[in-house]
Amino acid sequence: MxxxxxxxxxxxxxxxxxxxxxxxxxxxxxxxxxxxxxxxxxxxxxxxxxxxxxxxxxxxxxxxxxxxxxxxxxxxxxxSPKPNMLLEGKVVKVTQESIHVVVLGFSSAIITEKDIREEFVCKTKRGQEVYASRSHKQHVIKVGTMIRFLVKSFDEEILHVYGSLVPDHTGSIYWLDKNLEADSHVYRSKKKRRIVPERIMLEQDAVDGELSTLDIVQKSKKSKKQKHQEES
Structure with a gap:
């Protein structure tokens, strides 16, 4: 944090x-x-x-x-929170108009409805208010949820933070970290699949008019096969 x-x-x-x-x-x-x-x-x-x-x-x-x-x-x-910093805190109250958070166990924070991105909609589930994502059903913010939010301002006298959930990288920490890890894994997998053909192509085109690395390997294998046939 x-x-x-x-x-x-x-x-x-x-x-x-x-x-x-x-x-x-x-x-x-x-x-x-x-x-x-x-x-x-x-x-x-x-x-x-x-x-x-x-x-x-x-x-x-x-x-x-x-x-x-x-x-x-x-x-x-x-x-020492400053505007645009990312803070983490525990949700202690959810209403139609705002989300209330405690940071580090002592500093209070509030995120008003205008600072919550449109992806979230306030619903009543099992008698309590929650903010649920329209895009991702598992992304839910309720009492007890640890969230990551952006700092808008900090009142130094009462140690009160005014926050925002407008950026995409804010919300439930559990959901954000889980999906960030999954996206990173997919990206690495795609990157690995792209590397092999690109690397071979670069080796083939690296030398103009001369044998490439791939050609040399293929010729070496062919020579061994021919040598085996001659010995037999």
Whole structure:
């Protein structure tokens, strides 16, 4: 899935002198406070962190409460969706007007009716709304389906994604991956069948006025046959 990236950051954590003997505790608390919030500094939502190292040489800050700064090196996993990126999420609600999705278990997304391609039609099956494809009966989107959709925009304040199912390569992940693999297999099979005659033709036409590779092989076999007849 797109929209995820790892960023290396050099940070400074400011610790109260009373925590001198337990430096790691307040540092981890400060890092945890960044989780699942959009950071303008890192241009994304912080999903996880990995503390690589902290500088033991702390700098005392002057003031009434002289905090000291500790240098940190941290790897941050960021969620930063941009327009036209492909995201994946689980469908949690389907109505005539929209499809509601949860991405990575925390970010909500909505795909309105105008952003769902005409191939899909909303139907009621077994008391629940589903979007079924007119072209492919097995391509169905319902509650619980994992879908792949295109990002239109991202609201950084409420961590809300506005998506689209207009492109052909969006929809049910299971159906898309299954049919993509089948199409790829058919393509490879057709390609293999085309290679043999094209390769022979190229070998035959490669040399003008001289024996081609195919001719040489045929002549070699004929010579062996003639040699066998002469020996008998």
């Amino acid at each position: 797109e929209g995820l990236k790892v960023s290396k950051a050099n940070l400074t954590a400011y610790i109260h002198p009373s925590k001198t003997n337990q430096v790691s505790q307040p540092i981890l608390r400060q890092l945890s406070s960044l989780l699942f919030k959009f950071s303008e500094i890192f241009h994304g939502v912080v999903l996880a962190y990995d503390l690589n190292s902290l500088h033991t040489c702390a700098k005392i800050l002057p003031g009434v409460h002289p905090y000291f700064g500790v240098k940190l090196k941290v790897n941050l996993l960021l969620f």
